[in-house]
Amino acid sequence: MAERPAPLLRARDLTVVLGGVTVLDRLSVEILPGLRTVVLGANGAGKSVMLRALHGLVAPASGRIEWQGGRPPRQAMVFQRPVMLRRSALANVEYGLAVNGIEGAERERRAREAIAKVGLEAIAHRSARVLSGGEQQRLALARAWALEPAILFLDEPTSSLDPGAAFEVERIVAAIAAEGTRIVMTTHNLGQARRLADEIVFIHQGRVAEQTPADRFFADPQSQDARVFLKGELPWN
Amino acid sequence: MFEIFASLKLALALMAGGDAELAAIVALSIELSLAAAVLGSILGLPLGALVAIGRFPGRRAIIVCLNALLGLPSVVVGLVVYLMLSRAGPLGSWGLLFTPGAIVAAQTLLVVPIVAALSRQAVEDAWAEYEEQLRSLGVGTARAVRTLLWDTRFSLLTVALAGFGRAASEVGAVMIVGGNIDGVTRVMTTAIALETSKGDLPLALALGIVLILVVLAVNAAAYAIREWSAKRHG
Numbered sequence: 213m214a215e216r217p218a219p220l221l222r223a224r225d226l227t228v229v230l231g232g233v234t235v236l237d238r239l240s241v242e243i244l245p246g247l248r249t250v251v252l253g254a255n256g257a258g259k260s261v262m263l264r265a266l267h268g269l270v271a272p273a274s275g276r277i278e279w280q281g282g283r284p285p286r287q288a289m290v291f292q293r294p295v296m297l298r299r300s301a302l303a304n305v306e307y308g309l310a311v312n313g314i315e316g317a318e319r320e321r322r323a324r325e326a327i328a329k330v331g332l333e334a335i336a337h338r339s340a341r342v343l344s345g346g347e348q349q350r351l352a353l354a355r356a357w358a359l360e361p362a363i364l365f366l367d368e369p370t371s372s373l374d375p376g377a378a379f380e381v382e383r384i385v386a387a388i389a390a391e392g393t394r395i396v397m398t399t400h401n402l403g404q405a406r407r408l409a410d411e412i413v414f415i416h417q418g419r420v421a422e423q424t425p426a427d428r429f430f431a432d433p434q435s436q437d438a439r440v441f442l443k444g445e446l447p448w449n
Numbered sequence: 450m451f452e453i454f455a456s457l458k459l460a461l462a463l464m465a466g467g468d469a470e471l472a473a474i475v476a477l478s479i480e481l482s483l484a485a486a487v488l489g490s491i492l493g494l495p496l497g498a499l500v501a502i503g504r505f506p507g508r509r510a511i512i513v514c515l516n517a518l519l520g521l522p523s524v525v526v527g528l529v530v531y532l533m534l535s536r537a538g539p540l541g542s543w544g545l546l547f548t549p550g551a552i553v554a555a556q557t558l559l560v561v562p563i564v565a566a567l568s569r570q571a572v573e574d575a576w577a578e579y580e581e582q583l584r585s586l587g588v589g590t591a592r593a594v595r596t597l598l599w600d601t602r603f604s605l606l607t608v609a610l611a612g613f614g615r616a617a618s619e620v621g622a623v624m625i626v627g628g629n630i631d632g633v634t635r636v637m638t639t640a641i642a643l644e645t646s647k648g649d650l651p652l653a654l655a656l657g658i659v660l661i662l663v664v665l666a667v668n669a670a671a672y673a674i675r676e677w678s679a680k681r682h683g
Contacts, residue, residue, distance in 0.1 A: 264581075267585065269581055269584055269585060288585065288586075289581075289585045291581065291582065291585075295578060295579055295581070295582035296683075297579075297596065297600055298599075298600040298601075298602075298682050298683070299599075299600075307586075307596075308586050311586045311587055311588050311592065312586070312587060339681065339682045339683060340683075341682055341683030342681075342682065342683040355586075
């Protein structure tokens with residue numbers, strides 16, 4: 213058996229309580245380098261909160277998050293509803309770079325490159341908030357991509373998009389992964405999970421019920437909860 | 450009834466003829482109110498934004514003080530500024546009492562709470578939308594304040610205009626600290642009060658009409674800015 217690489221990220225016994233409700237219940241997960249992870253689970257299972265806790269937006273009540281090398285690497289997150297600043301598309305990407313200390317010509321170069329990679333050059337100077345939902349989500353991806361993060365969290369990035377725009381987002385996510393960024397994404401779309409995932413993390417009631425390679429997960433889920441979930445989501449099985 | 454129409458006719462004649470006294474009073478009023486609106490915005494906008502998103506000791510005390518200042522009778526503000534600027538007062542050596550500078554100081558004090566309260570609301574709404582994204586990008590409090598002020602700039606321009614309206618329509622405080630000195634500190638509102646009590650209704654009426662027009666123009670501008678920005682920037 214090949215030697216297991218050290219995990220990029222290891223969360224141990226994460227408990228998150230929001231408004232008196234225990235959303236994550238001693239959740240443990242390891243994110244190994246080089247894979248695309250899709251997080252599945254029923255509504256309210258804790259998928260989004262897990263992403264936010266790993267990204268540092270939600271403070272756990274207890275538990276630990278350990279990053280490879282001891283310090284969090286550069287990371288980014290793309291949300292279900294993209295938040296666009298009231299300025300041009302290009303300026304939105306430049307803003308993220310400026311916050312992270314990238315200035316001057318380098319900033320503009322990287323911003324333009326990211327905008328081009330998501331196919332928005334033609335509207336780079338349009339005000340970001342008047343773009344369509346799909347364009348805004350692509351712009352959010354460009355803003356994250358320009359930072360060249362080691363890990364990118366995506367929280368249901370296509371759930372409010374039409375199929376065409378969703379497909380475009382999938383293509384961009386795959387391209388970001390191909391450039392070496394670790395992808396951790398939640399979705400409700402099992403077809404999308406099959407297309408994008410190398411491995412599935414299945415969350416049930418605030419805990420990881422199973423973490424399985426994607427092909428195996430869909431053919432033969434290891435946990436009873438995942439079997440029930442897949443049956444419910446794919447009633448023809 | 451006849452007298453009112455006669456006064457109105459004279460007032461319109463004054464306005465149409467570009468009466469020098471009328472013009473000077475209007476110009477001074479607008480100049481001082483603009484200065485107060487600008488100063489009040491420079492102080493009030495960051496204060497409002499900081500209170501909106503900051504979590505620091507004393508935040509609640511600031512909110513209570515700002516809300517209290519909103520309801521404070523302006524003559525009391527005038528009295529306080531008068532005491533500060535009077536010869537025996539702590540700032541007496543500045544020699545500002547009964548100068549346009551004193552009026553601007555009093556007006557600014559009245560504008561700051563309004564600007565801070567209104568901008569706090571606008572920035573809080575934007576923060577609710579932006580918080581996760583900005584924190585995800587690693588934005589600190591100081592930068593978040595700047596970003597939110599810039600992103601709500603069209604709302605805040607209307608906030609500043611509201612501050613201008615407050616300054617321009619102020620009487621009591623301006624009367625106390627300015628002294629309503631002819632040609633020096635006589636502004637529209639204090640002139641109206643004086644001319645009315647003297648019985649010179651045409652000038653009072655002409656000033657009143659100009660004041661109403663100014664306030665109308667300001668509100669029309671605020672409305673137009675909102676419409677334009679919503680269409681242009683979403």
